[in-house]
Amino acid sequence: MKVRVLCQIIHVSLMCLVRVLLCSTRVPNLVSAIFKSSLSARMSSAVTPGGNSGRIRSGSRVLVVFDFDQSLTEGDSNRLSRQLGGDKVKDLRNTYGTSLCPYTSWTELMGATFAMSHEAGVTRLQFEEHMRAVVIHNDMATACRLLGEDSNVDCAILSDCNSVFIELILEKYGLQKVFKNVVTNPARFNDEGRLLIEHCHQHSCKRCPENLCKGAFMDTFLSEMAYSKVAYIGDGGGDVCAALSLVKGDTVLARDGYPLQKKLVQSSELQADLSVWNNGTDVLEWMKTNVHLRQ
Secondary structure, three states: OOOOOOOOOOOHHHHHHHHHHOOOOOHHHHHHHHHOOOHHHHOOOOOOOOOOOOOOOOOOEEEEEEOHHHHHOOOOHHHHHHOOOOHHHHHHHHOOOOOOOOOOOHHHHHHHHHHHHHHOOOOHHHHHHHHOOOOOOHHHHHHHHHHHHOOOEEEEEEEEEEHHHHHHHHHHHOOHHHOOEEEEEOEEEOOOOOEEEOOOOOOOOOOOOOOOOHHHHHHHHHHHOOEEEEEEEEOOHHHHHHHHOOOEOEEEEEEOOOHHHHHHOOOOOOOOEEEEEOOHHHHHHHHHHHOOOOO
């Protein structure tokens, strides 16, 4: 399955236009109209992140969006991949967020750790085998399959992981065809077997990491199709912007005890319902009750 990774950057002149339009309160509608048919535009910072002002649910379709690491999966694929590089990779990772780390971007840090792993002799096959060890809870996988079988439901992934890891793990569980869109950092192995990773897109959101604003993509999804209900399943601080793009009647499923839940319970901006989950069984039961899935 070829994962759809929305990763192109628009031409400089269009970016200048976006910056001008960002000064207007009508930016989301204007920009969506201008770039409606352009894939690269759907990747840009054109949509105001987390903007749910005036949005009304309509239609009969349901949108279910998953974060990947520690949401769709039980573990963190990036953390698992760092085990391959030895102590130097672990030491570099431990400096992230401190003055000792030469990288301010998570994606750049991961690119550096992949390069170090390659220099240490880690092969493409080892990476692939390691990623196939990532676990998706049985009931989470069941929920995904049932969602995929429902013609009235669209599923997507919004993740700060990368396309190589996600594709390998979805393939292992036979879930490639479930997701209409997979938005993540594009990655590939070069001819030497080194894993390369790039930023997903450029944006101006101050709430999100510099390589990915999930709120902007939620707004893009919601501008392209009318949905009666939206559910977002996440765990981390990077999911907050996506959660705040939802409106009353939508639901954020936040993993219990993780940063997303802790931030949302303190937020005055959240309009959607907040539901807490611990494992895939909780998510499956919520889907069966609220999306009316049948086993």
